[in-house]
Amino acid sequence: MEYMTTAQIREAYLDYFEKKGNKRMPSSSLVPDDPSLLLTSAGMVQFKPYFLQQKQLEEPYVGTTTVQKCVRTNDIDIIGTTGRHLSFFEMLGNFSFGKYFKHEMCAMALDFSVNVLGLPMEKLYFTVFEDDDETIQIWKDLGVADDHISRLGEDDNFWRAGPTGPCGPCSELYYDQGPAFGCGSPDCAPGCDCDRFLEYWNCVFTQFDGQEDGSFKELPKKNIDTGMGLERIAAIMQGVQSNYETDVLRSLVAVGERLAGVSYGDDAATDLALRIIADHSRAVTFMIADGILPSNEGRGYVLRRLLRRAIMKAHLIGIEGLFLNEYVDEIVRLMGDVYPEIVENRELERKLIMAEEERFGATLDHGQAYLEEALRGLEGDMLPGQTAFVLHDTYGFPVEITSEIAAERGIVVDMDAFDAEMAAQRERARSAGAKDAEAAWSTYGGVYADLLRELGPTAFVGYEQASAEATITALVKDGERVEALEDGDEGVIVLDRTVFYAEMGGEVGDTGIIEDGEAAADVLDTTAPEKGLHAHKVRVRGGAVRAGDAVVAVLDGMRRASVARNHTGTHILHAALRRVLGDHVRQAGSYVGPERLRFDFTHFEALTPEQIAEVERVANNEIMRAIPISTYETTLDEARAEGVTALFGEKYDADVRVVAAGDFSSELCGGCHVSNTAEIGFLKITGESSVGANTRRIEAVTSFGALAHVNRIEAELRETAAELKVPLFDVSERTASNLKSFKELQQAAKRGKEAVSDDGINELLSLVQMAPAGYPVIIAKAPAVESGGQRHLWDVVRARMEQPGAIVIAGEKDGKAMLMAAGTDEAVAAGFDAAQLIKAMGPAIGGGGGGKAAMAQAGGKNPAGIDDALAIARDMVL
Ligand code: SER
Numbered sequence: 118m119e120y121m122t123t124a125q126i127r128e129a130y131l132d133y134f135e136k137k138g139n140k141r142m143p144s145s146s147l148v149p150d151d152p153s154l155l156l157t158s159a160g161m162v163q164f165k166p167y168f169l170q171q172k173q174l175e176e177p178y179v180g181t182t183t184v185q186k187c188v189r190t191n192d193i194d195i196i197g198t199t200g201r202h203l204s205f206f207e208m209l210g211n212f213s214f215g216k217y218f219k220h221e222m223c224a225m226a227l228d229f230s231v232n233v234l235g236l237p238m239e240k241l242y243f244t245v246f247e248d249d250d251e252t253i254q255i256w257k258d259l260g261v262a263d264d265h266i267s268r269l270g271e272d273d274n275f276w277r278a279g280p281t282g283p284c285g286p287c288s289e290l291y292y293d294q295g296p297a298f299g300c301g302s303p304d305c306a307p308g309c310d311c312d313r314f315l316e317y318w319n320c321v322f323t324q325f326d327g328q329e330d331g332s333f334k335e336l337p338k339k340n341i342d343t344g345m346g347l348e349r350i351a352a353i354m355q356g357v358q359s360n361y362e363t364d365v366l367r368s369l370v371a372v373g374e375r376l377a378g379v380s381y382g383d384d385a386a387t388d389l390a391l392r393i394i395a396d397h398s399r400a401v402t403f404m405i406a407d408g409i410l411p412s413n414e415g416r417g418y419v420l421r422r423l424l425r426r427a428i429m430k431a432h433l434i435g436i437e438g439l440f441l442n443e444y445v446d447e448i449v450r451l452m453g454d455v456y457p458e459i460v461e462n463r464e465l466e467r468k469l470i471m472a473e474e475e476r477f478g479a480t481l482d483h484g485q486a487y488l489e490e491a492l493r494g495l496e497g498d499m500l501p502g503q504t505a506f507v508l509h510d511t512y513g514f515p516v517e518i519t520s521e522i523a524a525e526r527g528i529v530v531d532m533d534a535f536d537a538e539m540a541a542q543r544e545r546a547r548s549a550g551a552k553d554a555e556a557a558w559s560t561y562g563g564v565y566a567d568l569l570r571e572l573g574p575t576a577f578v579g580y581e582q583a584s585a586e587a588t589i590t591a592l593v594k595d596g597e598r599v600e601a602l603e604d605g606d607e608g609v610i611v612l613d614r615t616v617f618y619a620e621m622g623g624e625v626g627d628t629g630i631i632e633d634g635e636a637a638a639d640v641l642d643t644t645a646p647e648k649g650l651h652a653h654k655v656r657v658r659g660g661a662v663r664a665g666d667a668v669v670a671v672l673d674g675m676r677r678a679s680v681a682r683n684h685t686g687t688h689i690l691h692a693a694l695r696r697v698l699g700d701h702v703r704q705a706g707s708y709v710g711p712e713r714l715r716f717d718f719t720h721f722e723a724l725t726p727e728q729i730a731e732v733e734r735v736a737n738n739e740i741m742r743a744i745p746i747s748t749y750e751t752t753l754d755e756a757r758a759e760g761v762t763a764l765f766g767e768k769y770d771a772d773v774r775v776v777a778a779g780d781f782s783s784e785l786c787g788g789c790h791v792s793n794t795a796e797i798g799f800l801k802i803t804g805e806s807s808v809g810a811n812t813r814r815i816e817a818v819t820s821f822g823a824l825a826h827v828n829r830i831e832a833e834l835r836e837t838a839a840e841l842k843v844p845l846f847d848v849s850e851r852t853a854s855n856l857k858s859f860k861e862l863q864q865a866a867k868r869g870k871e872a873v874s875d876d877g878i879n880e881l882l883s884l885v886q887m888a889p890a891g892y893p894v895i896i897a898k899a900p901a902v903e904s905g906g907q908r909h910l911w912d913v914v915r916a917r918m919e920q921p922g923a924i925v926i927a928g929e930k931d932g933k934a935m936l937m938a939a940g941t942d943e944a945v946a947a948g949f950d951a952a953q954l955i956k957a958m959g960p961a962i963g964g965g966g967g968g969k970a971a972m973a974q975a976g977g978k979n980p981a982g983i984d985d986a987l988a989i990a991r992d993m994v995l
Contacts, residue, residue, distance in 0.1 A: 156189075159210075170215075246271075247271075299311050317350045373391040397426055410812065442471065464699050469719070627677055713803070713818050802817045884896075911924055924939050949994070961985040
């Protein structure tokens with residue numbers, strides 16, 4: 118067996134299976150097209166429809182082969198503590214959908230292992246599902262010794278991706294690393310938890326479709342799904358003890374060594390941190406490249422957790438500041454040729470990671486302060502689970518970090534209580550997830566899926582023409598198929614061909630009319646409840662429409678033209694944003710209607726007014742250059758190679774449509790566009806706002822919408838100018854000066870209210886008494902003053918008292934009672950305590966308050982108690 122690099126193993130595998138007739142296909146996104154899964158966790162995920170025979174592989178292929186990027190975080194807590202577990206890994210796989218099965222697969226697995234990788238036969242072990250005698254016989258026939266084959270139960274040898282869907286028994290291949298790696302137990306065998314027998318290849322015989330109720334339905338055909346962990350086999354081929362010592366991951370560990378100034382292998386705790394950061398940084402890079410943004414739920418939360426765990430660990434080994442991008446640079450260097458998306462999204466990765474590092478840097482300090490506080494105030498040696506949970510939930514502290522810090526002070530975390538809090542949170546998350554899955558399910562199947570199967574997709578001729586002759590192929594009313602829609606009915610018309618664009622990719626559906634000579638149906642909206650099937654939502658008038666009728670479909674052409682202008686405007690805006698802000702700008706959502714457009718995109722701070730103006734200028738420059746729009750069909754691969762902008766997470770067919778405005782903008786898009794940018798006329802940004810931590814929104818109008826917007830602003834301004842009696846462009850200056858005068862007047866009015874008449878002050882001063890403690894004091898009903906005016910009153914009184922003293926007053930305002938006690942430093946030194954007085958007086962007025970010895974106030978709802986309150990003060994002071 119010879120040393121092979123990770124890249125060599127990857128290529129050898131794909132090449133081997135390609136030569137065996139399997140189609141080499143690209144890795145699918147980490148965001149699965151499957152509501153039952155949060156993240157792509159295995160190679161078979163993208164092939165579920167093939168296993169279920171909903172999709173077929175074209176001839177002459179017998180199967181497929183891929184290297185799939187995967188993320189698994191169910192065992193995140195042990196990542197780094199073993200050499201085998203990773204959150205991000207690459208899985209080599211081959212898949213057969215009813216073509217080859219057990220015999221062929223086992224033969225190929227052995228052939229590849231022994232003859233391509235060169236693994237010695239005597240080091241290979243094989244497990245099979247407990248009652249799978251057939252596979253035992255197959256291995257034996259292939260020359261495997263009896264004592265190298267064993268049976269294992271459901272936990273090890275039955276594989277499923279999720280609670281439901283394709284699954285089946287499996288047979289696994291193990292490599293014996295030798296007794297030195299083992300636990301020494303006499304029972305040590307494949308399946309043991311120790312490191313001796315390393316499972317490197319799982320061959321699943323995918324025969325079943327797991328049902329909601331836990332039962333299994335036979336799949337129409339018998340299939341194969343295999344997965345080989347690339348990092349694991351690399352460790353074997355490179356003769357190293359853990360995944361982290363293989364070429365790719367070792368280079369990432371080296372980044373940490375450099376940044377922290379440490380050496381891998383010197384210290385167990387440092388090594389653990391180096392491994393975790395190396396692993397997590399890959400997951401983070403690939404998740405962002407697939408359009409996942411950090412958030413507090415779903416896959417965004419998984420991403421945030423991985424990011425924070427990496428930052429925390431770096432903190433612990435002395436890596437400070439923004440550092441994660443150094444890892445990403447290395448990842449891009451090592452893996453960018455196989456996964457171009459991490460290169461294409463480099464700017465986004467950089468900006469997003471920096472933003473999270475900065476944000477978490479701030480919470481990290483707060484969280485540490487919170488933990489310090491909790492540890493200081495702690496009685497006993499157990500930190501409550503609730504505290505660890507708050508740290509986890511609010512400050513993003515993984516519990517093991519909290520445990521580590523606590524352990525340094527000899528304190529343990531109440532893990533049972535913590536787990537209970539986590540379980541409660543998971544339950545909340547699960548019920549939210551279940552709802553999502555339900556929602557996704559309810560749109561699936563039903564009458565439209567049947568119609569699509571029966572009728573095929575609707576031919577769309579609406580890019581070129583505004584009207585077309587067509588035949589009604591089906592009618593739907595209240596979710597049921599019907600033969601006719603009568604006068605006044607609302608329902609859905611399906612045509613064999615149509616000019617009506619169905620709402621998709623942010624663009625609204627078309628409206629217009631479908632006529633058959635007598636009756637007419639007003640098309641209120643058009644949607645695609647199943648991809649390719651246009652459902653025209655209509656209200657019928659002047660007669661009935663019937664299935665089979667020949668009709669004419671006519672668009673509301675004015676409305677469609679406005680939509681097209683806004684759609685092309687959106688592309689121009691997108692390209693302008695990338696020019697002005699940078700390549701990290703990616704579309705996160707959009708709405709394109711006849712009146713306005715909305716564009717959501719990744720960016721991490723508000724745009725400055727200058728940036729908004731620049732985006733607008735760049736966009737309008739392209740509009741005024743009158744660039745012809747070209748649309749053409751190509752393959753996804755070609756489009757990618759040309760650098761056409763594709764949307765995250767969007768499923769594209771192998772054949773795609775490109776919409777380009779010269780070399781300024783080109784995007785994959787199925788929408789309706791103008792034929793020249795000049796038709797957009799004018800693009801005006803009307804709003805910029807935040808829609809989440811990492812996403813901004815721009816609202817804009819074009820053409821007549823922009824004209825209407827500008828006219829509205831002008832009318833408003835004219836009206837204001839008329840009111841102010843100034844020329845149009847003096848409005849802001851006049852408004853500012855008016856506002857200034859208004860504020861001055863307001864302040865003067867306030868001062869007037871606060872001022873207490875001289876008579877009032879004189880009256881108070883005439884009530885001075887000498888406290889036995891030796892300072893003058895006034896204890897009296899207060900003259901009426903505004904709230905906040907009492908302090909002012911005290912300022913005046915204290916200045917006019919002959920000797921430094923104190924005051925205790927009680928007053929009424931708006932049916933409520935107010936108390937104030939205040940004393941000079943001298944009075945306080947002599948024993949006057951405003952806080953104590955107010956505390957004692959509060960109950961008499963049915964309220965309370967507080968303050969310091971020199972000043973305290975209270976309010977209460979019982980003004981009738983004012984005299985009593987003053988009596989209490991007299992008792993205490995005099
Ligand atoms: N789906 C199986 C696994 O992930 C084999 O590919 O192990």
